[in-house]
Amino acid sequence: AQSVTQLDSQVPVFEEAPVELRCNYSSSVSVYLFWYVQYPNQGLQLLLKYLSGSTLVKGINGFEAEFNKSQTSFHLRKPSVHISDTAEYFCAVRGEGGADGLTFGKGTHLIIQP
């Protein structure tokens, strides 16, 4: 079984500042990792995913994440945030060869302050 921990339930950041949203996971098998974003009153949209290969993954809207196997982390970063980035961000994991559904973290609410 897998689990995902997003330690920060809420992260306030000023506009144009950098941001990092933390995600740690636990798994006894190799994993595939995902970051989703949920804007108010909408479903989840995929930001980026790590399947294999380069540990630095680039996604949409200027976001990127780095897979660190030794630290079992997959932190999400953006060098300069915009008001429109205000949303809930979810880290998710699926174990290789395991059940097909995703295991999600509790989410981090990113609040951009002008």
Place this chain on the structure above:
Amino acid sequence: ETGVTQTPRHLVMGMTNKKSLKCEQHLGHNAMYWYKQSAKKPLELMFVYSLEERVENNSVPSRFSPECPNSSHLFLHLHTLQPEDSALYLCASSPILGDNNEQFFGPGTRLTVL
């Protein structure tokens, strides 16, 4: 209509009512999922279907009954629900079952049980 659609977007029901949530995907995918999103909790996978066959049922109470008549449609039939079942119910689809498949989410149905 494109992507994954869900109806209704909002639903209020009493504990003795029977209602159904509908999900439709226009992506030609073969796998569909129901998730429950409660406040302050991670998304919970409820059911997984592949080619209209249920492949996963995560210990969901029998008052939730899924139905997948074809690969484009997924229903969640509700009866004698409890107030703690109030949540956002999200439907998702993916091309096939498999480790690295991205899941595409609908906007959700906000359910309130009185």
